[in-house]
Amino acid sequence: MNTFKRTIQDIFQYPSAVVGASIILVLTILAVVIVIVFPYQKAVDLWRAGEDVWYRSPKNAQPEWVNFFRRQDLPETLFLSTLEGTAAKTIKPVTEDLTQVFISFPIDYNYDFFPQELSIYFKSQFKEKKPLVTLTWVTPNGEFQMANFSIRETGTYRVSQDEKLKRKLSGLPPQQALFVDLKAPVLSPVKGPYELRITGNLFEKDATLDAEMVLYGQVSGWAGTDHLRRDLGIALLWGLPVALSFGLIAALGTSITTMIIAAVGVWFSGWVDELIQRITEVNLVLPFLPILIMVGTFYSRSLWIILGVTIALSIFGAGIKGYRAIFLQIKESPYIEAARAYGAGNWRIIFRYLLPRIIPVLIPGLVTAIPGYVFLEASLAVLGLGDPVLPTWGKIINDASNNGALFQGQYYWILEPSVLLMLTGLAFALVGFALDRVFNPRLRGV
Amino acid sequence: MAEANLSVPSGVSVEEIRKAKRGSSALVRVGKYMAVRVLLLAVTVVIGLYLTILIANMGGYVDEIRRGEIRETISQRTLTDPALKALEPDERVRRLEELIRLEEKRVGLDRPFAVRSFNFLAKALTLNLGRATYMSSDAGSRQVRLIILERLPATLLMTGSSSLINFFLTVGMGLSLSRRYGSWLDKFTIGLSPVSAIPAWFYSLFLILIFAAWLGWLPYGGMVSAPPPKEPVFYALSLLQHMILPLAAWTISGFFGTVYAYRTFFLIYSSEDYVEMAKAKGLTSKDIERRYVLRPTLPNIITTFAFLLIGSWTGAPIFETVFNWPGIGRITLSAVNLYETAVIVGTTVIFSYLLAITVFLLDFFYALVDPRVKIGGEGRNV
Numbered sequence: 001m002n003t004f005k006r007t008i009q010d011i012f013q014y015p016s017a018v019v020g021a022s023i024i025l026v027l028t029i030l031a032v033v034i035v036i037v038f039p040y041q042k043a044v045d046l047w048r049a050g051e052d053v054w055y056r057s058p059k060n061a062q063p064e065w066v067n068f069f070r071r072q073d074l075p076e077t078l079f080l081s082t083l084e085g086t087a088a089k090t091i092k093p094v095t096e097d098l099t100q101v102f103i104s105f106p107i108d109y110n111y112d113f114f115p116q117e118l119s120i121y122f123k124s125q126f127k128e129k130k131p132l133v134t135l136t137w138v139t140p141n142g143e144f145q146m147a148n149f150s151i152r153e154t155g156t157y158r159v160s161q162d163e164k165l166k167r168k169l170s171g172l173p174p175q176q177a178l179f180v181d182l183k184a185p186v187l188s189p190v191k192g193p194y195e196l197r198i199t200g201n202l203f204e205k206d207a208t209l210d211a212e213m214v215l216y217g218q219v220s221g222w223a224g225t226d227h228l229r230r231d232l233g234i235a236l237l238w239g240l241p242v243a244l245s246f247g248l249i250a251a252l253g254t255s256i257t258t259m260i261i262a263a264v265g266v267w268f269s270g271w272v273d274e275l276i277q278r279i280t281e282v283n284l285v286l287p288f289l290p291i292l293i294m295v296g297t298f299y300s301r302s303l304w305i306i307l308g309v310t311i312a313l314s315i316f317g318a319g320i321k322g323y324r325a326i327f328l329q330i331k332e333s334p335y336i337e338a339a340r341a342y343g344a345g346n347w348r349i350i351f352r353y354l355l356p357r358i359i360p361v362l363i364p365g366l367v368t369a370i371p372g373y374v375f376l377e378a379s380l381a382v383l384g385l386g387d388p389v390l391p392t393w394g395k396i397i398n399d400a401s402n403n404g405a406l407f408q409g410q411y412y413w414i415l416e417p418s419v420l421l422m423l424t425g426l427a428f429a430l431v432g433f434a435l436d437r438v439f440n441p442r443l444r445g446v
Numbered sequence: 447m448a449e450a451n452l453s454v455p456s457g458v459s460v461e462e463i464r465k466a467k468r469g470s471s472a473l474v475r476v477g478k479y480m481a482v483r484v485l486l487l488a489v490t491v492v493i494g495l496y497l498t499i500l501i502a503n504m505g506g507y508v509d510e511i512r513r514g515e516i517r518e519t520i521s522q523r524t525l526t527d528p529a530l531k532a533l534e535p536d537e538r539v540r541r542l543e544e545l546i547r548l549e550e551k552r553v554g555l556d557r558p559f560a561v562r563s564f565n566f567l568a569k570a571l572t573l574n575l576g577r578a579t580y581m582s583s584d585a586g587s588r589q590v591r592l593i594i595l596e597r598l599p600a601t602l603l604m605t606g607s608s609s610l611i612n613f614f615l616t617v618g619m620g621l622s623l624s625r626r627y628g629s630w631l632d633k634f635t636i637g638l639s640p641v642s643a644i645p646a647w648f649y650s651l652f653l654i655l656i657f658a659a660w661l662g663w664l665p666y667g668g669m670v671s672a673p674p675p676k677e678p679v680f681y682a683l684s685l686l687q688h689m690i691l692p693l694a695a696w697t698i699s700g701f702f703g704t705v706y707a708y709r710t711f712f713l714i715y716s717s718e719d720y721v722e723m724a725k726a727k728g729l730t731s732k733d734i735e736r737r738y739v740l741r742p743t744l745p746n747i748i749t750t751f752a753f754l755l756i757g758s759w760t761g762a763p764i765f766e767t768v769f770n771w772p773g774i775g776r777i778t779l780s781a782v783n784l785y786e787t788a789v790i791v792g793t794t795v796i797f798s799y800l801l802a803i804t805v806f807l808l809d810f811f812y813a814l815v816d817p818r819v820k821i822g823g824e825g826r827n828v
Contacts, residue, residue: 280488285494285798289763291501292784298504332495371643379645379764382781383810401768406651406659406666420650422644429643434638437587 010438020430027424031241036270043238047230047391052075054229058216060115062412063232075111075217082210083123089210097188101200114176116216122155123210130201136199137178140192146178151209224412226396227403235391242392243374243424246307250373253311253323254319255366261315262323263354266331267346276320276374283316296385303387306380310373319365323358330357360439366430367431371425393417476813483809487802492571498794499566502787506559511785512579516549529724553579559618566791573799575792580784581777590792593777600669601773604689605758608696614755616701617747620708621735630741635705642703647764650695654768657691664691667770692769748810755798 011017020361046053056079068072080087081102092100122412124131135146135157145164147157159165159174169177179189201211223233265276295309330336339353380386381394382401400406400413472779503509524530524542533541575590583593623632630758658666665671670684708718715721716739724734763775774793781789 016640100744158635255725278486278493281487281490282494282497285491285794285801286498286501287778287794287797290778290782293779294501294504296509297783368643375645375648377645382647382764383767406655409659411655414651414655418648421648425643426640429640432643433640 003140007438011434014434014437016430017434020427020434023423023427024431027240027427028243031244034237035241038234039240043234043391044389047234047238048389049230051229054225054231055119055121057220057225057229058218059225059229060227060408060410060413061116061216061218061220061225063222063416064219065222066219066412069395072112074113074219075109075115075215077217078107078215079212079222080105080238081212087211087213090190097203097205099202099205099207101198101202101209103198103200103209103211105196105198105211107194107196107215108192109179109189109194111189111217113218114179114189116218116291117175117214118159118178118196119214119216120157120196121214122151122157123212124151124153124155124202124208126202126204126207127155129207131203131209132201133209134199134201136197138195138197139178140190140194141181146196162395172442223416226399232396232413232416233365235396236393236420238391239393239396239417239420240424241441242303243377243421246303246377247370247374247424247428250307250310250314250376251366251369254314254317255362255369257311257315258317258319259323259355259358259362260350262320263327263350263358265320266324266327267350267354276316280316280320283313284318286313288313292380293383293385296380301385301388303377303390303392306377306385306387310376323361326358327354327360330354364432364436364439367428367435370432371429374421374424374428393421456701460692479813480810481807483806485808491798491802492567494798495570495791495795496563496567497569499787499791502790502794503559503563503566504785505671506563508785508787509559509562511551512553513555515554516555517546518814520545520549523614535747552683566787570791570795571599573795575786575795578786578788581781581786590788593789594774594792594796597772597774597777600771601766601775602758603685604692604771604773605762608691608693608700609758611693611752612697612700612704615697616704616708621712621740622753623705623709624712624716625731625735627709632709638702639706642699642701642706646695646699646762647768650691650765652767653691653695664688667768669690669772670720689690691769692765694755695765705710711746712739712743715739718742745812748811752804752808756797756804759797759800 005232013166016051030184056077058077061077062074064076083091088104089104090102092102094100103446106158114115120135122133130152132148134148136143137146146159147162148155159178160175165174166172166177170182173182176187179194180187181190184190196213202209221231221233223231223236225231261276291313292306292309296306300304336349336353339349377392378397380392381392381398384398385394386392386398394417397414400410405413406413521542524538524545530538530541547556554562554565575594577588578590578593581593582588583596583598585592587593620634623629623635626632654666657664665688667688669688670681671688675681675684716734720739721734721738724738729737759774762773763779765771765774766773767779777789778793780786781793
């Protein structure tokens, strides 16, 4: 216990180790909280959901906090719905068969930039005669009729796709033209109260009409969105437990098995040792990445299968030679001879006398190996071999580079997962380097 | 990535020394020792290659894919062939089967995979790399040899130059830091060494973001600008311009960790008793460094250097993908995606030969200079 205390004290002499350890602690707590609060299945379902779930958020929107750093704010997304009671709806029966529905979506637009898009989602119930809707756009300067059309049970109207409206607004993209004064010399958004009025004519007695309006802004959530309107926050959050567990399991699995195999080889020597050495050399010839890619292409891209193959291929890695050299020295120690003299069996000597001696060397190596595996997961994802189901950091980077994020200036898309990956990797590396200097007797005082 | 392989031992195990000890003269011992090594290395290469062939063919599954493809294309062809259309249905089916059989025989699919796999092995071992099925070189050749050779200069230029630059920079820096350890520069380097835990391709994302996307000073990737400049001088300049970011990424990722490793390595050797002794004798620090620090560390440094050089052969698949660099790493990737086994086996066989030859030469070199082998004494296994 005393040695343990001393070791901890030694480690805390390195400020970098303290920083690294605190980052790891925070990340671990966060990972546990995420897994508990935001269950796996829910995250996967949300991440794989389509437009019907994500229609309320804009495409490729930057995170909301970018507005703190800007003089002129980017527009946020406005969602109004008669189904959820955020928009007013009045129903006026005119005759036996005709009912009029008035829906009003007030918009207070105070931004210097244009919105991405304006969409209206209709929901209606009727038997035969389709309802007819008229859309009126009220600007601070006046009002005009945008469009009128009949709708089905569900319908979507996007202003950017209305060619008639575009012609009416002197050929400008409607989502922008709706917010400018067309007579003004400079086309910039006119700030002030706007309103979108929908008048619906229902030709049946029990027919209903509801509408939802989404004014897509250019920022969304704390993490922004990707090309499929998904909130990057989900993948950023869930990427954390995935990265930590992948790194930890791979590093633990590899180091411990490698250590045991090296010890067994050194202790039994002879053909066992030869065999282990030869397998290590054969493994050096095998192309590691192509094998992983082939496994991904032919069998399964599940992260856990890839993890298993990684461990299997790394067991007989370069590390075995390092451990072997240390075990060869330990094997000659007097206390091993003493153990043999009292009649300890082979396995007892290996597990009780050889292995514990190497733990001081093992721990720093293990911690330093974790970032390598965290980045391996990201590397595989960047090569397009990411887990098809799980949202991970590497997959965000892969999505971003596949969709030209760097070319289109969507830097947040690459930067967010990269910074998290870097933070995780650096934290483990900081602790690992300090541990190495504390535990490794040859480095002590150097 | 370019992590110094300092812990790689000379490959001289106690067992092998014992074996070597039994001989009479030093020459016979070294000769015997080398003969055993050659045999072991040959067995290693053969087994490693055969495993690669099995894996690259997915234990024969790739043959099934190819059979399916042949059937598909030939069925399509017979459907549109007017000469075959006129035949009776039975006759047509018979013709179809016959054509498929001939085509399978042409590409060698008529024999079972177990036989073919040994055939592949023999061909690979004799460096008869054969022809690719789907891939072709940019010049249009299907020769696997040409496909690989065409990409070799690009890979050597990138990985070779970056590992060479990094090697000499880090060894020099490590040596100079070990001389004045404790200085602010030393502390600075140690402080930055965890930066090397992050792979080079990852830094390249940031570098591309800053210097290509944001500032627009340097190209996003590729090897030369398009169209390639005609004048050799401008071609070289364009090449250099495209190499700045990859080299920078490689250096950021490799430099500090490797310098730290070398520095510690030299420090351990310069705290040996015989160095203290030399200091007590009053030798100049230059002499001490050359005779008592560099000389015993030379085997390890040479090993690292040799593995660095052959390591550049495989290229860097991810790095080359990020920078769109036409190297061997990228053909390996596309070969895997296309199930192009000939190319995968081709790159592996050349790598394994390079590895075996390097290990053999290193062993030979150590056997000559290492007194533990020459005299047959037992010593500390570093």
